[in-house]
Amino acid sequence: MKFLSLLLKIVISGFFLFSFGCTKRLGQSGTLIIKADKDSVLMGRSVLLTAHLNLKPGDLAKDYLLLPYVNQRKWGSHERPDSTGNATFLIPLPNPGKTEIQIIAVKAEKNNWMGSSNRDLLMAGNFMPDTCLRSNELSVNVKKRSMPVTSDDGHLFCVQWESWFIPGPGSWSSAEAVPIVGFYDSYNEDVIRQHILWFMDIGVNVIMPDWSNHIWGKKHWNEIEDGARGIVHATTCFLEVLAKMRTEGLNVPKVALMPGLSNGPPTTMIALNEQMEWIYQNYVLNPRFKGLFQDYDGKPLMIILDTGALGHKKGTAKSAFTVPFFEQTLALKAGELDAFRKAQVPIDDSHFTIRYMSSQNQLTRHHELGYWSWMDGQLEPLVTYFNGNPEAITVTPAFFAPLGWTASDSYGRRGGTTYLESFKYAIKSKPRVIFLHQFNEFAGQTEGHGLGKNHDIYLDEHSMEFSDDFEPVSPTASGSRDSTGGWGFYYLNMTRALMDIFRNKDNNSTLLAASITEISDKTIKLNWSVAGEIPKSFTVTIGNKVIYKEISVLTCEIPVQSLSKDVQTITIIANDVHTHYALSKTEFDDVLEKPIPVNVNLTFKFLK
Numbered sequence: 001m002k003f004l005s006l007l008l009k010i011v012i013s014g015f016f017l018f019s020f021g022c023t024k025r026l027g028q029s030g031t032l033i034i035k036a037d038k039d040s041v042l043m044g045r046s047v048l049l050t051a052h053l054n055l056k057p058g059d060l061a062k063d064y065l066l067l068p069y070v071n072q073r074k075w076g077s078h079e080r081p082d083s084t085g086n087a088t089f090l091i092p093l094p095n096p097g098k099t100e101i102q103i104i105a106v107k108a109e110k111n112n113w114m115g116s117s118n119r120d121l122l123m124a125g126n127f128m129p130d131t132c133l134r135s136n137e138l139s140v141n142v143k144k145r146s147m148p149v150t151s152d153d154g155h156l157f158c159v160q161w162e163s164w165f166i167p168g169p170g171s172w173s174s175a176e177a178v179p180i181v182g183f184y185d186s187y188n189e190d191v192i193r194q195h196i197l198w199f200m201d202i203g204v205n206v207i208m209p210d211w212s213n214h215i216w217g218k219k220h221w222n223e224i225e226d227g228a229r230g231i232v233h234a235t236t237c238f239l240e241v242l243a244k245m246r247t248e249g250l251n252v253p254k255v256a257l258m259p260g261l262s263n264g265p266p267t268t269m270i271a272l273n274e275q276m277e278w279i280y281q282n283y284v285l286n287p288r289f290k291g292l293f294q295d296y297d298g299k300p301l302m303i304i305l306d307t308g309a310l311g312h313k314k315g316t317a318k319s320a321f322t323v324p325f326f327e328q329t330l331a332l333k334a335g336e337l338d339a340f341r342k343a344q345v346p347i348d349d350s351h352f353t354i355r356y357m358s359s360q361n362q363l364t365r366h367h368e369l370g371y372w373s374w375m376d377g378q379l380e381p382l383v384t385y386f387n388g389n390p391e392a393i394t395v396t397p398a399f400f401a402p403l404g405w406t407a408s409d410s411y412g413r414r415g416g417t418t419y420l421e422s423f424k425y426a427i428k429s430k431p432r433v434i435f436l437h438q439f440n441e442f443a444g445q446t447e448g449h450g451l452g453k454n455h456d457i458y459l460d461e462h463s464m465e466f467s468d469d470f471e472p473v474s475p476t477a478s479g480s481r482d483s484t485g486g487w488g489f490y491y492l493n494m495t496r497a498l499m500d501i502f503r504n505k506d507n508n509s510t511l512l513a514a515s516i517t518e519i520s521d522k523t524i525k526l527n528w529s530v531a532g533e534i535p536k537s538f539t540v541t542i543g544n545k546v547i548y549k550e551i552s553v554l555t556c557e558i559p560v561q562s563l564s565k566d567v568q569t570i571t572i573i574a575n576d577v578h579t580h581y582a583l584s585k586t587e588f589d590d591v592l593e594k595p596i597p598v599n600v601n602l603t604f605k606f607l608k
Contacts, residue, residue, distance in 0.1 A: 044197030177486035186234035212260030262308035416513030488585030
């Protein structure tokens with residue numbers, strides 16, 4: 001749902017690599033050599049590439065941008081080499097068969113976080129340009145595999161997924177991180193396929209494409225503008241990929257669309273009914289897409305975003321306006337909004353089972369009207385009940401408060417602790433639908449262009465820490481506000497592990513996440529969270545030195561005088577428990593047959 005528009009340095013571990021292919025000299029400019037950790041991989045999984053750029057004297061590696069290509073087409077995150085000319089790439093490969101991988105080097109643009117303003121270079125799927133700075137080629141065989149069968153236990157995990165990355169100069173202009181597939185348009189079928197494979201690997205039942213902004217302020221469905229039509233086309237591409245994968249014999253997730261009644265300026269119920277009729281005629285009844293839509297109480301599920309609560313007779317502008325940016329984005333005064341609600345025709349539910357969705361329900365209390373939530377602004381997400389039974393909850397890696405990401409009561413990622421705490425309420429309440437907020441928004445307001453009177457309310461995505469996407473991203477490429485790199489596969493792996501615990505697939509593993517929450521002149525404060533099997537105690541060490549032994553609390557303070565100015569690693573150990581989930585940043589985890597100890601390393605150094 002897109003509204004209108006530390007003193008720490010993470011040290012990434014190295015990997016032992018095997019080289020395939022040969023060195024290729026690249027003329028007088030130097031050489032670019034790539035190596036891979038394997039020469040075959042399962043469909044949808046990744047290879048780890050290292051690249052070394054060796055330039056002629058006088059040239060600096062940091063002035064270059066490295067771009068990967070698979071079968072001559074751009075695929076993978078762009079990366080900047082370090083001062084020694086080295087860079088690392090995580091390359092997911094969604095299509096079975098032989099692939100040829102190559103990397104090129106181009107001059108980077110200064111003061112451009114993306115490294116280049118040339119979309120033809122950055123976007124996945126574009127052909128490799130004719131350039132002399134090319135690496136050697138590596139051959140990797142991608143093996144087809146059978147995919148996990150999604151659980152049918154009465155609980156639906158629904159991932160919130162965006163299809164709004166439409167070709168144009170504004171796309172990806174403010175992304176908080178760089179996806180490991182690279183920047184992409186939503187028409188790219190390889191990107192869609194890779195997303196779906198990841199969803200299948202973690203056990204997603206339903207994918208929810210976001211149509212919430214299509215008909216803002218319109219009276220009829222046929223008045224939608226080019227941007228909305230582009231998203232409709234992207235959704236058609238998405239459904240076509242699902243159909244192709246089903247033809248391969250894969251048990252793909254189902255689909256539930258999310259149109260909007262009110263989010264920006266409200267549309268009419270007539271326009272919404274026309275939109276749903278179009279969806280029914282063109283998608284649900286389309287023989288190619290038959291069976292792809294999620295059945296919910298006998299009809300396909302339709303989830304309608306309605307932050308103004310126009311779809312409920314007891315809705316009020318007063319309840320919606322408890323959230324300041326709702327009042328701004330709805331663009332009507334309270335009396336006008338309430339009058340608009342009364343003037344609407346009834347919703348047509350003849351083709352679909354209808355559920356409404358709002359957001360920030362901790363303030364609006366819209367869950368008391370039966371509304372589900374896009375995202376709540378508190379650590380305990382609210383459960384929506386239907387006929388006395390828990391029906392829906394939304395879990396998230398981070399969340400913003402009513403005044404946006406930079407407000408003091410927002411919760412960033414905090415090393416995964418926010419996600420663990422949020423998810424534990426789903427595990428406790430066991431509702432019918434669990435929304436995974438969210439996979440791939442990658443958009444936000446630039447500095448000085450936020451909402452509110454002072455333009456300082458930043459919604460959507462803000463930074464690496466203050467964002468809630470969990471699509472795998474490069475651990476090293478810069479985002480629009482950060483230069484330290486992103487979360488890799490960490491949150492995708494954590495999502496699967498938490499879903500397994502929810503579904504009782506693993507009741508013996510412990511998940512542990514931790515972060516440094518505060519640094520002063522005297523102490524460093526740590527905080528951690530656990531899910532699954534709860535340990536009785538924890539041990540905190542720095543190197544071989546034990547700072548705290550067998551403590552039962554989930555926080556501690558370490559005296560700064562205990563630390564040197566060199567790179568150091570604080571380790572938090574959960575005692576007398578184990579886990580089958582590595583929660584890797586660099587690859588999608590397989591569930592480990594042999595359990596491993598539970599610990600988290602926080603590696604850092606003081607900035608000079």
